[in-house]
Amino acid sequence: xxxxxxxxxxxxxxxxxxxxxxxxxxxxxxxxxxxxxxxxxxxxxxxxxxxxxxxxxxxxxxxxxxxxxxxxxxxxxxxxxxxxxxxxxxxxxxxxxxxxxxxxxxxxxxxxxxxxxxxxxxxxxxxxxxxxxxxxxxxxxxxxxxxxxxxxxxxxxxxxxxxxxxxxxxxxxxxxxxxxxxxxxxxxxxxxxxxxxxxxxxxxxxxxxxxxxxxxxxxxxxxxxxxxxxxxxxxxxxxxxxxxxxxxxxxxxxxxxxxxxxxxxxxxxxxxxxxxxxxxxxxxxxxxxxxxxxxxxxxxxxxxxxxxxxxxxxxxxxxxxxxxxxxxxxxxxxxxxxxxxxxxxxxxxxxxxxxxxxxxxxxxxxxxxxxxxxxxxxxxxxxxxxxxxxxxxxxxxxxxxxxxxxxxxxxxxxxxxxxxxxxxxxxxxxxxxxxxxxxxxxxxxxxxxxxxxxxxxxxxxxxxxxxxxxxxx
Numbered sequence: 001x002x003x004x005x006x007x008x009x010x011x012x013x014x015x016x017x018x019x020x021x022x023x024x025x026x027x028x029x030x031x032x033x034x035x036x037x038x039x040x041x042x043x044x045x046x047x048x049x050x051x052x053x054x055x056x057x058x059x060x061x062x063x064x065x066x067x068x069x070x071x072x073x074x075x076x077x078x079x080x081x082x083x084x085x086x087x088x089x090x091x092x093x094x095x096x097x098x099x100x101x102x103x104x105x106x107x108x109x110x111x112x113x114x115x116x117x118x119x120x121x122x123x124x125x126x127x128x129x130x131x132x133x134x135x136x137x138x139x140x141x142x143x144x145x146x147x148x149x150x151x152x153x154x155x156x157x158x159x160x161x162x163x164x165x166x167x168x169x170x171x172x173x174x175x176x177x178x179x180x181x182x183x184x185x186x187x188x189x190x191x192x193x194x195x196x197x198x199x200x201x202x203x204x205x206x207x208x209x210x211x212x213x214x215x216x217x218x219x220x221x222x223x224x225x226x227x228x229x230x231x232x233x234x235x236x237x238x239x240x241x242x243x244x245x246x247x248x249x250x251x252x253x254x255x256x257x258x259x260x261x262x263x264x265x266x267x268x269x270x271x272x273x274x275x276x277x278x279x280x281x282x283x284x285x286x287x288x289x290x291x292x293x294x295x296x297x298x299x300x301x302x303x304x305x306x307x308x309x310x311x312x313x314x315x316x317x318x319x320x321x322x323x324x325x326x327x328x329x330x331x332x333x334x335x336x337x338x339x340x341x342x343x344x345x346x347x348x349x350x351x352x353x354x355x356x357x358x359x360x361x362x363x364x365x366x367x368x369x370x371x372x373x374x375x376x377x378x379x380x381x382x383x384x385x386x387x388x389x390x391x392x393x394x395x396x397x398x399x400x401x402x403x404x405x406x407x408x409x410x411x412x413x414x415x416x417x418x419x420x421x422x423x424x425x426x427x428x429x430x431x432x433x434x435x436x437x438x439x440x441x442x443x444x445x446x447x448x449x450x451x452x453x454x455x456x457x458x459x460x461x462x463x464x465x466x467x468x469x470x471x472x473x
Contacts, residue, residue, distance in 0.1 A: 029197065041058055087286065090165065090425040102231070102233065102246075104242070104243060106241050107241070108241065109239075109240040146177055159275065162275050166277070167288030168211060172278045176274070207280060207282070209247050210279050213277075215242045216237050219237060225263050227260065227261050246258070294399060294445045302430075307438075319383055319410055325349055328346075337390070348382045350382045373404070379401065386459065390454065397444035401468045403467065407464060412435075413460075418453065419453065420440065423447055
């Protein structure tokens with residue numbers, strides 16, 4: 001679409017965004033209360049009013065120059081681009097509800113994580129709790145606990161994973177909370193976003209609320225679970241399941257369909273974790289790298305296996321015969337570090353083309369079954385020999401040619417076991433210890449992986465092989 005057509009659409013968009021009775025009342029109420037006009041002006045801009053409309057409504061000259069306000073045309077273009085898009089959330093299923101962005105993500109937390117979190121919340125959170133009650137309705141009662149101030153590695157890691165899986169900046173988020181619901185308890189229908197009257201008081205520097213992320217920690221026997229009455233949709237309780245929704249429309253205005261409530265717990269005790277994200281210039285703040293937007297093709301993202309013995313024996317025979325033919329490696333130099341500058345970081349033993357093709361032919365059908373993709377081999381990097389003190393930077397591999405990767409462990413002489421660090425598609429970190437003949441299949445572009453701990457030993461040798469998605473013909 002040309003800029004001229006964008007301008008025509010923008011003019012129509014801004015013409016529709018005029019002061020209705022609700023906003024006129026908001027302006028009068030906040031001016032009578034002595035609220036800062038510059039703050040009110042910024043809110044009106046964030047809510048989609050043009051510079052001139054906001055200026056006229058407040059009848060003053062803003063201290064914020066027009067060139068420091070996000071360009072309305074750019075904002076409109078961004079909103080148009082986002083109308084048919086939504087954040088990529090690995091393994092999440094978008095719910096079939098019209099006009100409302102709602103997702104269900106099963107197994108975000110596993111059973112062990114749910115157990116550990118429940119124990120920690122029950123032990124450490126009571127001092128941070130606030131009981132919410134309604135004397136006229138005894139069924140309305142919850143206990144809210146702010147976990148942000150608790151220095152606990154598990155709480156902090158779950159907080160990190162929530163931000164990463166949704167791709168939103170932790171700098172634009174509220175602290176993690178825990179909420180309890182006992183038998184017969186619920187909460188009234190509510191909206192997480194701030195109403196216009198509350199935005200100045202509660203929005204602050206972080207602005208409006210955008211995405212909400214809720215995790216069920218406890219499997220209630222009967223009842224519980226979030227319900228969204230405006231779209232007639234409920235998400236049943238399942239331990240470890242996350243429920244995610246956007247409180248805003250793509251242009252940053254609030255979505256009344258985001259009203260939600262907790263179905264009464266009939267039996268058992270409900271426990272959830274909740275995190276809410278905020279906006280900047282009226283829109284969510286995404287921080288995800290391009291490589292993280294590559295689709296996931298498996299649930300976890302990696303799998304451990306063994307190389308067939310005949311092929312392993314052939315590789316080992318070549319390795320022993322050519323061990324002294326290794327040369328310093330330069331291809332992966334920017335990823336491989338060693339604190340000792342006079343020490344070789346890694347060496348390479350080049351494989352013959354015939355053996356490379358045999359490795360690829362062995363791996364390809366297994367990887368196609370594992371990933372569900374038709375694949376083409378791209379690279380085999382020979383036998384890499386890591387030396388004492390070396391670390392491999394955590395990274396994601398090249399897009400296109402390195403969608404699926406394989407690591408084959410060949411040999412090792414270690415003082416301390418040397419783990420492969422890899423994040424799965426739920427952004428859970430794993431330390432994996434390989435033995436000679438072990439193989440790891442992994443989604444190499446999507447998943448962060450490396451060996452950040454310096455190697456303590458004499459040598460550690462791997463073969464790396466990569467595959468791309470086969471061209472459609």
